[in-house]
Amino acid sequence: MPAPDDPLGPILNVPPPALTxxxxxxxxxxxxxxxxxxxxxxxxxxxxxxxxxxxxxxxxxxxxxxxxxxxxxxxxxxxxxxxxxxxxxxxxxxxxxxxxxxxxxxxxxxxxxxxxxxEGVPMHRAAPSAALRRAMGTMAAGLTRALEGFDHPAARHVLQWDIKHASRLRPLLPAIADADLRALCTRWLDRFDTHVAPRLPGLPWQVVHADLNPHNVLTVPDDPARISGVLDFGDMVFTPRICDLAVAAAYQLDPADAESSIAQVAEGWASILPLSPDEAALLRDLTAIRMVTTLAITSHRAARQPGNAPYILRNFPGARAGLLALPCPD
Structure with missing residues (x-):
């Protein structure tokens, strides 16, 4: 069982149900x-x-x-x-x-x-491309638009994957074995606390999917630049709308061309939901913070659930490469 002060709480620490x-x-x-x-x-x-x-x-x-x-x-x-x-x-x-x-x-x-x-092929099996990144942004915005106006008392439940709670990640950082990577995550969290979190209340907020990673998105078998489905609504929360774009961009980031790949996802999104100036200004930071979130949570959970570590850590390499490709501003 997790410690009482574990920021992940029970839902991200307990093993899956054991039914036959x-x-x-x-x-x-x-x-x-x-x-x-x-x-x-x-x-x-x-x-x-x-x-x-x-x-x-x-x-x-x-x-x-x-x-x-x-x-x-x-x-x-x-x-x-x-x-x-x-x-x-x-x-x-x-x-x-x-x-x-x-x-x-x-x-x-x-x-x-x-x-x-x-039906569809999981996106993590599709070849990355600018067209796929734009399609991901378009689908993310279409889904976010479809969720407009929806609310529920449980929409405000606390889930550590929610980017707005990034400050609570600090106790998890010791689980990141690489000291340099751990230090980089710390710098990004410092920036989040000083430059990002104070601006979040002024952004548009709503219920969003919040987990548009390549294992939750499907592509068309004979056209991998087209998206055929979105799965797993288990991480939905009420949060700044731009966080859903940041999550999608974090998983679409090309370490060889980080800035352009973020811009391509944002271009698809803006074709459905134009970005406000404040949303556009914070997108790079929030994209980086999502990768910090992935690195911290997966490291912490894998250490406590070694039997499920391969699944838990499946997005760790991509998050590490992506974060290293995004220098943290001073």
């Missing part, structure tokens, strides 16, 4: 009336499967018992809002049970959800 496939299939049959077979999917804190059935494929999620039920409801209602606001956006749909419920409480405190399956 037979138990999961029995619950799906009982509540959704669907039979099929399961294929495991990776997850940071939940237990996920691809459910193959004669009625098509679905995503079966067993939500960690450490997650508040309100947060689960928040995610479901957000998907409903997107479907109503922009039904053409390629995101999952929440599948209700035969009783009309969006989730089912299981013995032991975990909740089970069923989502529609979205």
């Amino acid at each position: 496939e037979a138990e999961c299939l029995a619950a799906v049959a009982a509540h959704w009336g669907i039979d099929g077979r399961l294929e495991p999917l990776t997850s940071e804190r939940d237990l996920n499967f691809r459910l193959r059935t004669g009625q098509g494929d679905f995503v079966l999620k067993v939500v960690n018992a450490a997650e508040d039920a309100g947060v689960t409801e928040f995610q479901t209602l957000a998907l409903d809002h997107i479907a109503a606001r922009d039904p053409g956006l390629p995101v999952p749909r929440a599948i209700r049970t035969r009783a009309g419920a969006a989730s089912v409480l299981l013995e032991g405190g975990n909740r089970m959800r069923l989502l529609s399956w979205v």
Whole structure:
């Protein structure tokens, strides 16, 4: 269990639920009336499967018992809002049970959800390109626009991945083994505290996806510069709108041409949601802070969950290379 003062709290420190496939299939049959077979999917804190059935494929999620039920409801209602606001956006749909419920409480405190399956090739397998970066920015802005006007009490839950909480990362920095990288992260957090955080209240705020990493975005198989889907709404929060662009840019950053790659993602975003002068001025900083967040959280969690370390650290090399390519202003 995490220490009481661990900034990650229980939700990012507990292991995923431990249910057998037979138990999961029995619950799906009982509540959704669907039979099929399961294929495991990776997850940071939940237990996920691809459910193959004669009625098509679905995503079966067993939500960690450490997650508040309100947060689960928040995610479901957000998907409903997107479907109503922009039904053409390629995101999952929440599948209700035969009783009309969006989730089912299981013995032991975990909740089970069923989502529609979205086809595509994970973006991390696609070749990077300027066209893909612009497409990522366009999709991110379209999704953010579709979430406009949506709110929920759980939207303000505290999740350390949320860039606005970057100041709370400092206790995690000792887990970064490379002393030079640790020092660079410290300098960026110093800059965040003095130059960035004071300006965040004046920006436009709303609910955003907040985790547009290449494992959560799908591309078209025969056209990797086109995006076919966005997955995993588990990190949604109410935060400055520009943070969603910064997250997307952090994962699209080309260390060989860092500034241009950020600009390409921003160009796609601005075609849907024009940036305010303050948003544009803070984008580079917030992009760097997202990479600091990735380095700090993944280092901290991998040390505590060595069995899941390969999955936890999958974005560490890219964040390290990207941050090294962005000099921190004095």
